[in-house]
Amino acid sequence: MDDTYLKDLRAKGFRLTPQRLAILRILEANGGHLTPLQIYQQAVQQIPGLTEATVYRNLTFLAEQGMVLAAHVGSGQLVYEIAGHDHHHLICRICGQSCEVEHSLLQDLIQRFYEQTGFQVDTPHVTFFGLCPGCQGK
Numbered sequence: 001m002d003d004t005y006l007k008d009l010r011a012k013g014f015r016l017t018p019q020r021l022a023i024l025r026i027l028e029a030n031g032g033h034l035t036p037l038q039i040y041q042q043a044v045q046q047i048p049g050l051t052e053a054t055v056y057r058n059l060t061f062l063a064e065q066g067m068v069l070a071a072h073v074g075s076g077q078l079v080y081e082i083a084g085h086d087h088h089h090l091i092c093r094i095c096g097q098s099c100e101v102e103h104s105l106l107q108d109l110i111q112r113f114y115e116q117t118g119f120q121v122d123t124p125h126v127t128f129f130g131l132c133p134g135c136q137g138k
C-alpha cells in the first residue's frame, strides 16, 4: 500500500488507526479472502493486546467505507478482502470449490438490468452458487 494512498485517505478525514492500518495491510498482502478470525490472528501479532471484538468492529467500519469487501462464501461464512479489483465468485454447492470471474463479464447483464428497470447495480462482489464441472451429472 503506497503512501499516496494513505495520504489521500487522511486528507478525506479518514482516521487510520494502527488497527485499521494493520487490517488493511494484512488483507492487501493476502490478496484473497480471509475470515475475521484469520485477520485477528495475524493482526494480534503486530498489535499485542488487540481483541477480536476490535477487529470485527474495524472490519465493519472499513466495509462501510468501501475499503474492504465482505462476502458470504460457502456455508454462509463471512470473509473479507481488500477492495479494488471488482470480481465475482462462482461456488460449487457440492464440493465447495470456488473460482473468480472478472466483473467485465457481467457488464452487459448489468446494462440490460438498467435498460429494463432503470436500476443501477453497483455491487462489485457477488457470489453465484451452482455446480462445478466435476460435480455435474453426479
Ligand SMILES: [Zn+2]
Residues within 6 Å of the ligand: 033, 071, 081, 087, 088, 089, 125
Ligand atoms: Zn472476492
Ligand SMILES: [Zn+2]
Residues within 6 Å of the ligand: 092, 093, 094, 095, 096, 097, 131, 132, 133, 134, 135
Ligand atoms: Zn463441485
